[in-house]
Amino acid sequence: MTVPHDELIEELKKREAEALGMGGPEKLAKRKAQGVLNARERIDYLVDPGSFIESGRYARSSRAEVKHKTPADGKVAGFGKIDGREIGLVSNDFTVLGASSAVINMKKIKHVKQVAAKRGMPLVLLGESSGARMPDRMGSAGRAIIAQDATEYQRLREAPWCSALLGQCYGSSTWYSAMSDFVVMRKGAIMAIASPSVTSIAINKPIDAETLGGWKLLTGVSGLADMAVDTDEQAIDAIKRFLSYLPSHNMEAPPVHPVPAGSDEACRNMLDIVPESRNKVYDVRKVIAALADTGSSFELKERYGKSLTTMLARLDGRSVGFIANNPLFKGGALDADACQKVTSFMVLCDSYNIPLVYLVDVPGFLIGLEGELRGMPGKVINWMNAMTLVTVPKITVIMRKSYGQAFINMAGGRNADEVAVWPTADLGFMDPAVSVNVLHGVRYQDDPERFETLKAEVERDTSAWGLAELYEAQTVIDPRDTREYLIRTLEVHRLRLKNGVGEHLLRNWPTSY
Numbered sequence: 001m002t003v004p005h006d007e008l009i010e011e012l013k014k015r016e017a018e019a020l021g022m023g024g025p026e027k028l029a030k031r032k033a034q035g036v037l038n039a040r041e042r043i044d045y046l047v048d049p050g051s052f053i054e055s056g057r058y059a060r061s062s063r064a065e066v067k068h069k070t071p072a073d074g075k076v077a078g079f080g081k082i083d084g085r086e087i088g089l090v091s092n093d094f095t096v097l098g099a100s101s102a103v104i105n106m107k108k109i110k111h112v113k114q115v116a117a118k119r120g121m122p123l124v125l126l127g128e129s130s131g132a133r134m135p136d137r138m139g140s141a142g143r144a145i146i147a148q149d150a151t152e153y154q155r156l157r158e159a160p161w162c163s164a165l166l167g168q169c170y171g172s173s174t175w176y177s178a179m180s181d182f183v184v185m186r187k188g189a190i191m192a193i194a195s196p197s198v199t200s201i202a203i204n205k206p207i208d209a210e211t212l213g214g215w216k217l218l219t220g221v222s223g224l225a226d227m228a229v230d231t232d233e234q235a236i237d238a239i240k241r242f243l244s245y246l247p248s249h250n251m252e253a254p255p256v257h258p259v260p261a262g263s264d265e266a267c268r269n270m271l272d273i274v275p276e277s278r279n280k281v282y283d284v285r286k287v288i289a290a291l292a293d294t295g296s297s298f299e300l301k302e303r304y305g306k307s308l309t310t311m312l313a314r315l316d317g318r319s320v321g322f323i324a325n326n327p328l329f330k331g332g333a334l335d336a337d338a339c340q341k342v343t344s345f346m347v348l349c350d351s352y353n354i355p356l357v358y359l360v361d362v363p364g365f366l367i368g369l370e371g372e373l374r375g376m377p378g379k380v381i382n383w384m385n386a387m388t389l390v391t392v393p394k395i396t397v398i399m400r401k402s403y404g405q406a407f408i409n410m411a412g413g414r415n416a417d418e419v420a421v422w423p424t425a426d427l428g429f430m431d432p433a434v435s436v437n438v439l440h441g442v443r444y445q446d447d448p449e450r451f452e453t454l455k456a457e458v459e460r461d462t463s464a465w466g467l468a469e470l471y472e473a474q475t476v477i478d479p480r481d482t483r484e485y486l487i488r489t490l491e492v493h494r495l496r497l498k499n500g501v502g503e504h505l506l507r508n509w510p511t512s513y
Contacts, residue, residue, distance in 0.1 A: 006445070009173075011047075015426050016057065016058075016060055016145045019057045019058060019071045019072050020040070020071075020255050021073075021092050022038060022039065022040065022071060022095045022096060023071075023093065023094075023095025023096045024043050024095065027095040028057045028095060028318065031094075031095070031151060032458075035231070036166075036167070036232060037166075037232040037233070038093070038095065039075075039076045039091040039092060039093035039094070039095075039126070039128075039510055040076060040091070041092075042091050042126050042166070042232060042236060043078075043080065043089065043091050043126075045232070045236050046080065046082065046089065046124065046231060046236050046239070046240070047081055047082060047087070047089070048080065048081040048082065048083070048084065051080045051081035052078055052079070052080040053079050053080070054076065054077070054078040055077050055078040055079065055108060055111060056072060056075075056077050056104075056105075056107075056108040057072055057076075057109075057111060058070075058072075058079075059072055059073045059104050059105070059107075059108060060073055060104065061062075061073055061097075061102055061103075061104060061133075062103050062104055063136065066097070067235065069096070069097070070096055070097060071096060072105075072359070073096070073102060073104045073105040074092065074094075074096035074097050074098070074099045074100060074102075074105055075090055075091070075092055075093060075099060075105040075108055075109065075110070076090070076091045076092075077090045077091075077105075077108040077109065077112045078088065078112070079112070079115070079121075082240055082243060083240070083244070084488075085121070085243075085248050086119070086121040086122050086248065087116070087123070087124050088112040088113070088115055088116035088121055088122070088123045088124070088241075089092060089112070089123070089124040089125070089126070090108070090112055090124075090125050090126065090129045090470030091124075091126040092126060092127055092129050092173060094128045094129070094130075094168070096132075096512050098129065098130030098131075098168075099128055099129040099130065099173075100129065100130050100131060100132060100133035100134075100171070100362060101129065101131065101132050101133060101171050101172045101403055102132075102133040102136050103136065103145050106172070108472050109250060110149065110152070110256055110258060116228050117156075117158045117159060120158070120160050120249030120251065120252075121159055121248050121249065122160040122161070122243055122246070122248060123159065123160070123161045123162070123164065124161075124162045124164075124239060124284065125161070125162070125163045125164070125176050125177070126164050126166060126236075127163055127164060127165050127166060127167075127173035127176065127191075128165075128166045128167035128168060128169060128173065128175060128189075129168070129169055129170060129171050129173040130170060130171070130174055130195075131170035131171030131172075131194070132167060132171050132242055135246045138250075141261070152173065153179065154508075155179050155508065155511055156507050156508055157181070157250060157351040157352070157504070157507040157508075158249055158250055158507075159248065159249040159250065160181050160182070160243060160246045160352060161176075161179065161180040161181050161182075162180055162181065162182045162183075162184075163176055163177040163180035163182070163183045163184075163230075163245065164183075164184050164185070164186075164235045164236065164238075164239060165177060165183065165184070165185035165186065165189040165190075165191050165218075165225065165235075165342070166186050166189055166232055166235060167186075167189050167190075168190050168195070168209075169188070169189060169190060169191040169192075169193075169213075169379050170193070170194060170195055170423070172192060172193060173191070174184065174191050174192065176223060177191060177224070178223075178407050178511060178512045179191070179511045179512075180511065181246075181348055181351075181352075181511070182226055182238075182242045182300070183218075183224065183225045183226050183240040184225065184226060184227050184228070184229060184235045184239060184242075184319035185215050185218060185219075185227075185228050185229075185235065186192060186215075186228070186229060186230070186231060186234075186235050187215045187226045187228050187229070187230055189215070190209045190210070190212065190213045190214060190216075191213045191218060191224070191225070192212045192213035193309075194209060194288060196212050198208045198261060199212055203374070208340055214230035215396055216228075216303075217323070218303075219301070219303040220303040220304055221304075221305060222341070223301055223304035223305065223337060223340060223341060225513060226300045226301050227299075227300070227302065228300075228303075229302075237449070240475065241298055242298065242312070244257070245312045245314075245319040245354070246319070246354070247296065247352055247353060250351055250352055250353065250501070250504055250507070251501055252353070252499070252501065253267070253353050253495075253499060253500025253501065254318065254352065254353060254354055254388075254500075255319075255384060256318055257293075257296075257314060257317045257318045258317060259293050259316055259317045260293055260294040260295060260296075261294075261304070262294060262356070263292075263293045263294045263298070263380060263483075264483060264484075266289065266291075266294070267290045267291055267480060267481075267482060267483040267484075268288040268480050269480075270287070270290055270479040270480045270482065271479060271480065272314055273286050273287055273290060274287060274399060274400070274424075274479065276424070276425070278361075278400045278401055278426055281327040281328050281331065282328065282331045283326065283328045284309050284324040284325060284326040284327070284328070284332075284359060284361070284424075284480055285297070285299065285309055285311070285324075285326070287324065287359060287399070288309065288311050288313060288322050288324060288359070290483070290485045291313075291315070291322075291486065292311075292313035292314060292315060292320075292322075293313070293314040293316070293317065294313065295310075296313045296314040297311050297313045298311065298313065299310065299311045299312075300314040300348075301341050301343065301345075304337055304341055305325065305331050305335065305336075305337035305338035305339075305341035305342075306328075306329040306330075307325065307326055307329045307331075307333055307334060307335060307338050307366075308323065308324070308325055308326060308332075308334060308338040308341060308342055309322065309323075309324045309325075309326045309346040310323060310327070310341055310342065311324070311353060312321070313355070315357075315483070315486055316487045316490075318355075318490070319354045319355075320354060320355050320356070320357055320486075320490070321345060321346075321348070321349035321354045321355070321356050321357070322356075322357050322359060323342055323345060323346070323356060323357070323358050323359070323362075323410075323411075324359035324363065325359065325360060325361045325362040327361055331363055332361055332362050332363055332401070333362070333363050333364060333365065333366040334362060334365045334371075334406055334409070335365075335366040335370075335376075336363070336371055336374040336375070336376050336379050338377070338380035339380060339382065339383050340379060340382075343379075343381060343382050343383050343386045343509075345385050346383075346390055346506070347506045347509045349391070350390045350391060350392050350502055350504065350505070351388075351506060351507050352364040353500055353501050353502050354392060355393040355395070355490055355493070356390065356392060356393070356394045356411075357394075357395050357396075357486060358394065358396040358397065358410050358411040358416065359397055359398075359399060360396060360397065360398040360399060360401075360402045360407075360411075360412070361398075361399045361400040361401050361402075361408075362401055362402060362403060362408045362410055363401050363403050363406075364403045364404040364405065364406045364408040365380065365404070365405060365406055371493075380405065380409065383409050384408065384507065386413060386506060387409070387411065388415075389465045389505040389506050390502075390505075390506070391503040391504070391505060392495070392502045393395070393417050393490060393493035393494070393495070393501040394411050394415070394416045394417050394491065395411060395416060395417060395418050395420075395486060395489055395493070396410065396411040396415075396416040396418070396419045396420070397419075397420050397421070397422070397426065397475070397477075397482060397485075397486070398412070398419065398420070398421040398422065398425040398464075399422050399424065399425070399479070399499065400422070400424050400426055401426045401428075402427055403426075403428055407427070412472075413472060417493050418475075418489050418493070419467075419469065419472065419473045419474055420473060420474065420475050420476070420477050420478050420482075420489075421464040421467055421473040421475075421476050421477075421487060422464065422476070422477065422478075423464050423478075424461055424464070424479075425463070425464040425467065425473075426463075427463070427464075427467055428462040429467065437448065443508075445483060464476050502508060502512060
């Protein structure tokens, strides 16, 4: 029987309205009253107007008993543009069965993932999920619909992944966030393997959601989230900004942006930012802000491993990754968290062709029982191993202290393409006062005159000039000229033979470890 066009078009409009209606007006109104965007509003805020093309709008659950209440099967997927650049995206619709993962919606995710990797575009995952859908995953039949893709959890970093945690995030939202290059969460959102109720039963004691997987834990203790913000809009803005530093895929150089007027001025005040005395602290983020193009600094993992700062920024309009010791926290001594933080940042920058700048003022590694219990030697060597595999340009500027093994880890010697030192650089094995005590057993309070004599002896061969004379530093620069030096040196070391593309030897390094 032939069905008239009008009837078919009406059926299309009806099904389209059902899909766009998501979980129904009552659930959508509740979210609006909470000040939380729904899945489609999040997409509208993320992508350029009119650029979204949906994939799987008319998909529904494969189970007959719930098919009628699963528009788009709880996950809105497709493609759009951010600032004119293509992206793939998945936005979980919590109003439809808690955006639980099931056969059909996981097919949608797989398709968007594959297209993003094959066609060279970032993948954005707007997460909010109750986990696996039941009873779909129960029993032997449930086993037959999972583990059907051996590469589902493989990351080769062909293109950037970004994840936003925007509510309850269990199951796939957790796994894909742990695999992403950038994770931002809205305060009040939760990410964990299982919900508080399930976890409470498993451990036989009550546990609240924030303790289990709240923003303070994820940004400050586990480091699985790069930042926390107050609203959905701020989270999506953070994703847009993060992507502005990165190429669409790993076979092109990062985009170049206009240089704001006056970007050269702040560096002229560098002597006011960094104290003369190596024992006085300062915030290295102010140093980076003075070096970078005005307003271009974007810090990752600010609350995690705080003695070391990892910052995306721009120099002369080009993306660069800053790795900088921060004496404001633990005197800049490197702990286990700092080691993991810097390693993941090197992997990020090398995978997406972003040169690295090391700003050094480090008293060494933070020694003690806690570090040993956390496998500190392995983390130090993970750092070194990753750094030997970095193929983007590495420029090191030693500002003040560079002691012990940390001299090597902070890209000293031939671990960098170029090493510059400020006249204030101190290249001892450890703090001179401590050295006198360790080497000679003399304390200042016991014999001040001999202590000062021995201290001067220890300090004699630790100056910037000594390193430059040995050509272990390629130059000594006025701190106020550092921005100019970095811009010019990065021009010299640009990967022009490969159009700004590195070798990506770290592309399969674990995203979480």
